[in-house]
Amino acid sequence: MKLALVNASPRGKKSNSGLLLKWLVRDLPADAEKTLVCAVKAEDQKAAIGQIAGCDALVIAFPLYTDAMPGITKKFFENMMESKKSFSGKPVLFIIHSGFPEAVQSRMAERYVRYFAGLMDMHPAECLIIGGTEAMRFAPEEAFGKRANALAALGKKFVAGQVLTESDLHMPGHREKFPRAVMGLFNVIAPLTDVFWNQLLKKNGAFKKRFDRPYQ
Ligand SMILES: Cc1cc2nc3c(=O)[nH]c(=O)nc-3n(C[C@H](O)[C@H](O)[C@H](O)COP(=O)(O)O)c2cc1C
Incomplete structure (x- = not known):
């Protein structure tokens, strides 16, 4: 299974999105094939999409910005639409995360990505919403140990093609409102x-x- 990981944060490698992706693949077998791309520069996005076009499944992580998504994330989705054939029929997991702890803040963005996955014929489309992520970049990793473990377990299930349950998609401390x-x-x-x-x-x-x- 070739897994594509898209870090769609404007902060690029040093982002919380990057950290979440790192934890997600932590417990995958060492020989698991993974390609990580960043969406941070609009001019490089088409090349990044070319790099992941041969994948079997995708994970796209991005932060909530002003109740929606960063411009470069939206641009990445629009660029992906031009390569629709490379992605249709493939499973996708979106990770939407926010500074505010409530999941409800990200539900609008969830509607967008589900609609996008439908347009792209990507399925199944799963959406993981995580609140309260801003401090992760500064805190010692142990402070978010439970979250990291839950993500690693989720990553294994997703790569194995198993059905993700609601409890898989609720990280420890999940709060809707x-x-x-x-x-x-x-x-x-x-x-x-x-x-x-x-x-x-x-x-x-x-x-x-x-x-x-x-x-x-
Ligand atoms: C410009 C900007 C706008 C943001 N807007 C929101 C927001 O509307 N709601 C929210 O809960 N968090 C918001 N945040 C917080 C980010 O979602 C949070 O810091 C996240 O962890 C950033 O992830 P990243 O490091 O992957 O970019 C915003 C952050 C920035 C920098």
């Missing part, structure tokens, strides 16, 4: 988490533009 009281608490601590995101905006010269609404 927080109760209202918890949401109230988030509103109180939101200004603290804003410190981190505002730093990123300033670093990228985008802080002053943060309330821009270019399409209105």
Whole structure:
């Protein structure tokens, strides 16, 4: 089985998406054939798609950005459509993950990828949603040991062509939606988490533009 792994994060190799893919293949046999590509540069995407065109199954991991997906991820899907024949009939697992812990945040993106898989005739199409991933890049791997183990078990089942159950697709600590009281608490601590995101905006010269609404 030739497995294609697509890291569709704008952060490329140093991303949480990359870490999730690493854990997913951790327990596969050493001789398992895997091809990992990054979608980070739009100009390289067609070549990356050429590299994985001969695969038997695919895993595509990407983060939630502004309640949807990064532009380069969407571009990758659009480029894949031009090579539809290379992917139709192949099983695909999408991993959509977000900074916010609730899975419900990613359900819109899930609808998109399921629709996309339908257009591509890729089946079965599975979707794994993982909340609360931002800290993974900074934390010691042991801090996410349970998640890594669950992903490794899922990877083995997916590669073996086994049917994935709902519990396979719920990582430890999976939370669909927080109760209202918890949401109230988030509103109180939101200004603290804003410190981190505002730093990123300033670093990228985008802080002053943060309330821009270019399409209105
Ligand atoms: C520009 C940007 C927008 C984001 N938007 C959201 C969002 O709308 N909802 C959310 O839960 N997380 C959001 N996040 C958090 C990312 O989903 C999270 O940090 C993820 O772990 C990044 O994965 P990566 O390292 O693979 O890119 C955003 C992050 C960035 C940088």
